[in-house]
Amino acid sequence: MPLSGNEATVWALLLPFAAAALGPVLTHRLKHNAAWILAVFPAFIFIHFLSYVPMVAAGQTFTVSYEWIPTFGITFSFYIDGLSTLFALLVSGIGTLVVLYAGGYLKGHTQQGIFFTYLLLFMGAMLGVVTADNMITLFVYWELTSITSFLLIGFDHLRTASRRSALQALVVTGAGGMALLAGFLLVYLASGTWQMSELLTNPDVLRSSSLYLPIFILICLGAFTKSAQFPFHFWLPNAMEAPTPVSAYLHSATMVKAGVYLLMRMQPVMGGTEIWMTVLPFFGGLTLVIGTYLGLRQTDLKLILAYTTVASLGLLVMLTGSSSPHAIQGAVLYLFAHSLFKGGLFMAAGTVDHEAGTRDIRKLGGLRHAMPITFSATVLAALSMAGLPPLFGFVAKEVLYDGLWHAHSGGIFWAFTGVVGNSMMFALAAIVAIKPFLGPKVETPKHAHEGPLMLYAGPVVLSVAGLIAGLFVASTGEWLVNPMTSAIAGHSVTKELHLIPAHINAALFLSLLTIALGSTLFYFSDQLRSFVDRTLKIIGWGPDKGFDQFINATVRLSAFVTRTVQTGDMVMYMRAAFIALIFTLYTPMIITGSWPSLSQFELVTLTEAGIIAVALVGLYAVLTAKNRVTAMVSLGISGFSVAVIYLLFGAPDLSFTQFMVETLSVVILALVMTRLNLQPSDSRSVASKLLDSSLATLTGLGFALTLMSVTQQPFDASLSEFFTAFSRTIAHGRNIVNVILVDFRGFDTIGEISVVMVTGLCVLALIRVRPVSSKNNEETTTQIKQEAKS
Amino acid sequence: MNTVIFRTVAPFLTALMTLFSIFVLLRGHNEPGGGFIGGLIAVSAFAIYGIAYGVAGVRRALHVHPMSIAASGLLLAVASVLPSLFLGQPTMTSQWLEFSLFGTHIALSTPMFFDIGVYLVVVGAITSIALSLEERESD
Structure with a gap:
């Protein structure tokens, strides 16, 4: 059994939230050293999930479930298999290092405590996403990752760019979340279960369902927005406004992979169809090529890395979409390798920024002597990113090329797409590793020197892990990669992995081609940059700009609607209310013909x-x-x-x-x-007096007619009889009206007095509003518009 | 309106009406009355005081902001709903405590506290509206 059973897993999954609550308190006392204590929490979770590895590798799965909303069959439940184990290990393992890194990176920042809180909240949410069994549980955690990501991107909330990026990420991933919820509801309709684990035991239920297409579209929307697939890729590079620990953790190693995780999770039950194997590789391949192409233009280290992350996510989607066990194994290897090297590279880039004062590659150079440890870690990670032996990235690239080459349809085309993307990725890896560190020493804004232990621990551990995973790839494969591949493929996959290719095959040639192409691209990187710049200027429009246009249009539309509906003319409001009343009063009588009879009236x-x-x-x-x-x-x-x-x-x-x-x-x-x-x-003029008086007469008459027809209906006295009979005996009161108000229907009264209270508050606020402040309002609105434009 | 007679009578009227409003509130369970009506009577009492002595006078006499009265009323009403939960009964099940004090039969109940809550919300919210409407920047 894992450490003291499955219940312990639930506690482990809730642990980050407890740590989040401790963040500000500890930071207040210990300053940045609180990171050492806070890092213990994710480390413990890491060890806990490590204890699952042998059993999961043996093919076991675990579920733990608590009732949540039994009426709808919704549970709070978790499912541990190869896929969730590796993800949980990455989230908690990298999380430990990132917490330490944040301790060093934001040292002395006044808001460091709350930063830890956001970061740990995110960790809890992300662990929930990758281990959730119930789809509603998954959705709740999924949304929580969007919200914490919003808080983290907007951490530096005094800057307009930060706020814009945070909002953009929230809008894009939030909209995707809505699509995902709709998709899950359809999955439930089609399969009758909320549990992923039950869905996996009945793999054909979705593929044979008539709802397959809408489910596919909705799930893809959810996954593509989260994992920044074209055309939703734009929010991810903008998210680099966040402090570097966030970029390293959320926007490369973990959160952005949630979409890929979802596709991998659904692969056994939705994969293998014509549309799956067309749409996913298409968008994935497109994202891979566009991501790397846009990356070539960048000079900011973080932005270069961000675009390669977009590209890597595209590659993962492409591989998952091929649905062949071999390509999936490539996806798993690449995902694992990517988390290690990209997390490390981001942290290293942040350290350079922190110590040298800039991230612009044109202003950096020759830092190898000043920052030897960071330099070594960067080189090691970049080699893995470039896919060179003996690092883990090399194995990943070999296997994924092999998988693409042997894909069911269009193998050569996908493999070619992979080579194009990967060679640009190779060039970018070289830029990141070489430009800041080699060459002549450049004068940097700050006098550069090696960062403290907290800053280099992360890059070093992650890049060395990439080296070890590569050197002992047979064990990595047996314990971690193959269980996850089996979980995604839907059947057991036990393919051994070798660092040195067993025989000469197509993949090796594709690798060599990638290296050759990549080196050429690196050599011409400066010319390429201006070329890419020019092409983008010619196109002139992108989804990022489109987002601003969308937001501006929304603001304008709401301003238009407000101006139209809220004219501020009291007479018009009253007329509208009376006309609505007239419709409500007369429509039922006209439709059902239930006019009151006038003959029944007593004098x-x-x-x-x-x-x-x-x-x-x-x-x-x-x-x-x-x-x-x-x-x-x-x-x-x-x-x-x-x-x-x-x-x-x-x-x-x-x-x-x-x-x-x-x-x-x-x-x-x-x-x-x-x-x-x-x-x-x-x-008022005579005409409007006439209109208003006829409206008033009609309304009054309508009320009279309605009341008359109501009293002419046979009277059902059971309620009054009940109240008369029981008001004294049950509620101890003789005044039935009061007993109804405070006892029988007391809940209504609570609602009513709350309304009275809120009305009082609103009137108070309205009276305080002076004509002067309405001018202020306009100023704020225009300010917001201007900010949105810039 | 601001005559000597009115200014002299107003405090007595206000006191009497407030007392009457409490009487109406408490007898509500068995006779016509209750929190809502009682509250409205109390508001009229404050209105009369306001007409005689101005908004500032009413605010001084009330000591706290009328909105706080409304808020505490809402809190009391909601709190009176809860005791049944601790006894394992559905929310809002009324609880009664009846006893004799110096020969008088006294019945305390959660609906009574609920009704007092209603009374306070009505008094607070509507007084607040009336006072803020009456108030001028010059005040």
Whole structure:
């Protein structure tokens, strides 16, 4: 068994959240050294998942499940197999190093504690994504990664660029998340289960379903937005606004792979179809080529790495889409290798930035003597990225070329795409490793020297891990790669891996071709950069710009809608409300023909007639009043007569309330009038007076007719009988109205008093708004627009 | 309106009406009345005081911001819903405590506290609206 059973796994998965809560407290006390303590948490999780490795390698899987919403069959459950184990190891292992790195990188930053919190929250979310069994559990964690990513990208929230990038990432991945939820709902409809583990035992249920196409599209949208596939790739390079630990962790090694994870998870149940094997390799291949091509233009170390991440994700999607066990093994190897070398390279780039003061390759050079440890780690990681022996990346590249070459359809074409992308990747790896460190020493903004242990521990451990995984690739394959490949392929895969190719094959030639092409590209890298720049200037438009246009259009649309709907003209509001009322009152009577019959009316008594006469006098006074205040007070006459009628018909509570409401509304209306600079008398034109009076008459008549037809229906007295019978016995009260309000229907009353409370707050806020501040509002809006434009 | 007679009578009227509003509130369970009506009466009482002595006078007399009264009322109403949870009954099941004090039969219950909550919300929210409408920048 793993360390003290499966329950321990749940605790391990919740551990990052506990650590997140501790972050600010520890940082307050220990400053940046809190990282040493906080790193213990992910390290423990790493060890915990390590204990699963032997059993998972033997083909075992584990589930643990808690009831969450039993009515809908939704559980809080986790599933551990080869795929989730390797992912969990990467998330927790790299997470440990990143926490340490963040300790050094943000040393002295006033917000370092909260940064740890975000980072650890993200870690918890990401671990949840890769181990979730229930699709709703997965979705919740998935969204949590988007939100924590938003917080981390926007960490430096005082800068406009940070805020824009954070919002962009949230909008793109959030929209994808919505698509994913819809996709999961359809999966449930098609299969009848929320559990991934159950879905895997019945692999053909989705492929044979009529919902396959919509499910495929929705899942792809979710995965492509998260994993930055073309045309959604633009948010990832922009996310480099985040501090480097975030780039190293979220936007290269872990979060952006969530989309790839999802595709790999669904591969056994959705893969192998014509559309899967066309769409995925197409978009993956396109992303690979576009990502590396755009990367060639960059001079910022982090941006170069970001574009190669986009490209690598494309490569992974392409491989997953081929659905052949061999290509999938290549995908697993590459994913593993990529997490190691890219995490290391990002951290190294951050260290260079931190110590030398710039990340621009044109302003860096000859740092090898000043930063020997960082230099060695970078070279080791870059060699893995370039796919050179004896590093892990080399094995990955061999296997993936072999897999692509032997793909079911269009193997040569996909292999060729891979070579084009990989050779550009080779050139970029060379740029990252060579430009800042070799060549003549360049004067940097800061006097460069080696960073502290916290800064170089991450790059060194990760790049050395890449070397070890490569040297002992047979063991890596047996314990980690093959279990994961089996989980993705849907059946057991036990192909041995060798560092030295066993025989000369196509893959070896493709590798040599890649190296030759890549070296040439590196040699001409400066010319290439200006060439790529020129082509992009000719195109002139990209999805990144499109995003701004989309956001601006939304702002303009909402401004337009607001201007149209909220004219600020009170008379128009009242007319709209009355017309809506008229529709609601008359439509049912017209459609069902249930007009009240007028013959059933009993004659009113003399008292009642007298009260009605008083009400009519009030009405007459309202209509003929010379000024508004008189009209309001006269309206009170009608109101009081109505209250008297209530009293006559045995509703003292209602009547009582009516009296109070009438009194207070006159008082409040009078107060409102004094605030508005209205003319004392009504100055509407004859035409609008006619319109308004007919609207008012229609509404009043509608209410009367509705009430009449309601009272003419046979009366079901069971509720009143219930209240009469039980008000005394159950609720200990003789006043049924009050008992209903505070006991039988007390929950409604809670809602009502909350509304009263909120109304009070709103009125308070509205009265505080002065004409001056509306001008301020406009200023803020234009400011936001300007920021969005820039 | 601001006559000597009115200014002299207003405090007494306000006090009486407030007292009456509490009476109406408490008797509500068995006779016509209750938190909502009681609250409205209390608001009228404050309105009268306001007409006589101005908004500042009412605010001084209330000590706290009317919105705080409303908020504490909402809190009380929601809190009165909870005790049944601890007894394993559905939320809002009413709890009664009946006892005799100096020969008077006293019945304390969660619905009573709920009704007091309603009363406070109505008093607070509507007084707040009325006062803020009446208030001028010059005040």
